[in-house]
Amino acid sequence: MFADRVLSGMRPTGSLHLGHYHGVLKNWLTLQQKYECLFFVADWHALTTHYDAPEIIEQNTWNMVIDWLAAGVDPSQATLFIQSKVPAHAELYLLLSMITPLGWLERVPTYKDQQEKLTEKDLSTYGFLGYPLLQSADILIYRANLVPVGEDQAPHLEFTREISRRFNHIFGKEPGFEEKASQAIKKLGSKKSRLYRELRNRYQEHGDENALAEARSLLEEQQNLNTGDRERLFGYLEGGGRIILSEPETLLTKASKMPGLDGQKMSKSYGNTIGLREDADSVRKKIRTMPTDPARIRRSDPGDPAKCPVWQFHLLYSPDEVRDWVQQGCTTAGIGCLECKQPVIESILAEQAPILERARMYEEDPALMRNIVADGCEKANRLAEETMRDVREALGLSYL
Ligand code: SF4
Numbered sequence: 001m002f003a004d005r006v007l008s009g010m011r012p013t014g015s016l017h018l019g020h021y022h023g024v025l026k027n028w029l030t031l032q033q034k035y036e037c038l039f040f041v042a043d044w045h046a047l048t049t050h051y052d053a054p055e056i057i058e059q060n061t062w063n064m065v066i067d068w069l070a071a072g073v074d075p076s077q078a079t080l081f082i083q084s085k086v087p088a089h090a091e092l093y094l095l096l097s098m099i100t101p102l103g104w105l106e107r108v109p110t111y112k113d114q115q116e117k118l119t120e121k122d123l124s125t126y127g128f129l130g131y132p133l134l135q136s137a138d139i140l141i142y143r144a145n146l147v148p149v150g151e152d153q154a155p156h157l158e159f160t161r162e163i164s165r166r167f168n169h170i171f172g173k174e175p176g177f178e179e180k181a182s183q184a185i186k187k188l189g190s191k192k193s194r195l196y197r198e199l200r201n202r203y204q205e206h207g208d209e210n211a212l213a214e215a216r217s218l219l220e221e222q223q224n225l226n227t228g229d230r231e232r233l234f235g236y237l238e239g240g241g242r243i244i245l246s247e248p249e250t251l252l253t254k255a256s257k258m259p260g261l262d263g264q265k266m267s268k269s270y271g272n273t274i275g276l277r278e279d280a281d282s283v284r285k286k287i288r289t290m291p292t293d294p295a296r297i298r299r300s301d302p303g304d305p306a307k308c309p310v311w312q313f314h315l316l317y318s319p320d321e322v323r324d325w326v327q328q329g330c331t332t333a334g335i336g337c338l339e340c341k342q343p344v345i346e347s348i349l350a351e352q353a354p355i356l357e358r359a360r361m362y363e364e365d366p367a368l369m370r371n372i373v374a375d376g377c378e379k380a381n382r383l384a385e386e387t388m389r390d391v392r393e394a395l396g397l398s399y400l
Pocket of ligand 1: 296326330340
């Protein structure tokens with residue numbers, strides 16, 4: 001019932017590395033060409049776990065936006081903004097909290113997981129418990145129907161869907177709903193009104209899903225309906241009330257294949273990362289000192305690439321002929337490990353070159369980036385307000 005819209009955010013808790021590039025940013029670059037995209041810096045989310053280190057937020061925020069732009073996120077295709085600059089996120093979060101059963105939050109799998117993992121932090125806080133609800137508000141406020149998530153985040157999205165259903169169920173039943181729906185049907189014009197009623201009957205009396213789909217597309221085509229009437233007619237079709245908050249769908253993304261320097265997944269918490277904009281000498285040094293197959297103690301010992309983290313990098317970066325050369329050379333001790341690592345170093349430096357080039361432009365003129373973000377915040381505020389008008393009205397809060 002609303003236009004396709006993608007929402008995705010990142011917490012500014014540290015500088016981005018190649019794992020972020022391969023796992024998230026490259027996906028964003030594809031999405032921005034297909035859909036309306038909103039990408040945001042989740043600075044309030046960062047505070048849920050880093051409330052004791054507010055000094056990191058601002059610097060990381062600007063660095064992260066530079067990383068996004070440098071990676072190729074295009075502000076003419078996507079809207080870039082900062083969560084805390086759109087205060088309506090907090091308003092919706094608060095309003096949703098009124099109807100969120102505590103048990104729903106406690107059951108979100110990451111809640112206990114993270115508390116157990118991050119033992120050095122005290123996460124027995126209200127903010128941390130409410131983290132998935134804030135995430136729901138982020139999504140629902142833009143009526144974003146497409147949310148790219150990895151499999152581990154899918155329960156969060158399901159939670160958001162439940163919240164939106166609950167909200168619509170409680171607040172979508174406005175007084176005089178039937179009468180208002182009838183008035184809205186009339187606005188479709190006589191032919192389409194008749195068709196709408198016919199399709200609604202077919203769906204409600206016979207469970208005809210095709211009729212429901214046809215009725216929905218009929219409504220989607222209508223230009224002359226305001227949002228309130230549109231919500232009513234979508235809700236009326238299914239026998240419910242207004243659909244004020246839309247249910248998002250998961251855009252499942254493949255888990256990043258980016259290996260870390262030690263062969264585990266690349267992650268800041270494992271200390272095995274290569275920065276997106278790390279300088280060339282440091283990249284060379286990190287790759288050269290990477291562990292290899294422990295069986296290759298001497299240059300003359302043959303090895304097995306399957307037991308070597310460097311091979312994971314070849315799988316990601318190297319063409320077949322280089323991989324064949326590694327297989328052959330490693331298993332026969334025909335090449336040394338430093339030799340084997342050289343093509344990886346070159347591939348990483350080649351990948352970083354255009355990123356560094358674009359980043360330089362924003363580093364030299366930060367106003368350029370800040371203007372992009374200011375424009376993005378303005379647009380995000382406008383979009384959020386469209387939803388909040390309906391939300392406030394439904395909750396009896398639109399006094400003025
Ligand atoms: S030759 Fe390459 S694949 Fe083999 S152990 Fe050394 S670095 Fe690893």
